[in-house]
Amino acid sequence: MNQSLIARFYSKLPLSLKGRKKASQEWLIRQFKDPYVEKAKIENYRCRSSFKLIEMNQKYKLLNPGETVIDIGCAPGSWSQVCVRAINSDGRDKTKVKGFLIGIDKQQIYPLEGVTFLGNTDFTTQAAKEKILKALEGRKVTTIVSDMAPNSSGIKSLDQENIMELVNSVFDFSKNLGANTMLVKVWSNGELGKYVNAVKEYYETCRYVKPDASRSDSAEMFILARGFKSKNSTQK
Numbered sequence: 014m015n016q017s018l019i020a021r022f023y024s025k026l027p028l029s030l031k032g033r034k035k036a037s038q039e040w041l042i043r044q045f046k047d048p049y050v051e052k053a054k055i056e057n058y059r060c061r062s063s064f065k066l067i068e069m070n071q072k073y074k075l076l077n078p079g080e081t082v083i084d085i086g087c088a089p090g091s092w093s094q095v096c097v098r099a100i101n102s103d104g105r106d107k108t109k110v111k112g113f114l115i116g117i118d119k120q121q122i123y124p125l126e127g128v129t130f131l132g133n134t135d136f137t138t139q140a141a142k143e144k145i146l147k148a149l150e151g152r153k154v155t156t157i158v159s160d161m162a163p164n165s166s167g168i169k170s171l172d173q174e175n176i177m178e179l180v181n182s183v184f185d186f187s188k189n190l191g192a193n194t195m196l197v198k199v200w201s202n203g204e205l206g207k208y209v210n211a212v213k214e215y216y217e218t219c220r221y222v223k224p225d226a227s228r229s230d231s232a233e234m235f236i237l238a239r240g241f242k243s244k245n246s247t248q249k
């Protein structure tokens with residue numbers, strides 16, 4: 014890292030941030046330089062991640078008024094903000110059908126109009142699935158989006174195992190509900206080919222997507238599956 018750049022940004026940091034480790038300083042500098050961070054502030058999004066979903070939605074038309082959507086790993090809530098507008102779950106646009114949105118996360122989530130948030134809830138548990146089903150009140154789920162990510166352990170193989178556990182739980186849920194679209198965040202790893210093949214058994218199309226707003230130096234990407242075939246697909 015360029016030392017003069019560190020010095021320049023470091024001089025602008027609040028006093029409480031000074032004295033932090035180099036890795037924290039570098040993270041802060043990256044935030045300062047990131048145009049999406051600034052844009053998120055200007056456009057009132059809770060974080061920069063919003064632009065990943067906006068971009069994918071613009072390209073693939075994932076979210077439409079009147080749909081029922083589940084946003085998994087939703088805290089702090091910027092994907093939910095994007096979903097609310099796109100599916101009209103707050104009913105703001107009286108000319109369009111009102112959608113329904115559930116957001117779930119292990120963390121607490123600050124309320125947002127148009128979303129039923131299930132905070133402090135680990136999605137991988139049976140209790141979480143039951144909470145979601147109850148909140149759905151019989152509605153048919155159109156789309157499941159997941160931006161869930163495990164905390165990084167620093168051990169590559171363990172991180173891969175953890176992310177695969179999360180994406181598998183999203184896929185199981187998605188096929189049980191027969192959601193027509195599933196968008197799930199993954200990290201590039203050797204297990205993905207197997208996962209994509211399993212998803213293809215249930216979905217007509219399945220592709221990798223890397224939006225521009227996803228940092229190019231990150232292993233993060235998304236798998237987009239569309240066109241649910243049937244619950245009785247061959248490989249169960």
Ligand SMILES: C[S@@+](CC[C@H](N)C(=O)[O-])C[C@H]1O[C@@H](n2cnc3c(N)ncnc32)[C@H](O)[C@@H]1O
Pocket residue numbers: 059060062063085086087088089090091092093117118119120134135136137160161162163164
């Ligand atoms: C990258 S953040 C999501 C950002 C969010 N999409 C937004 O735009 O505001 C990843 C989230 O996944 C959540 N998460 C990780 N594992 C989870 C689990 N097992 N159950 C529920 N949420 C989980 C984390 O708590 C974290 O809030």
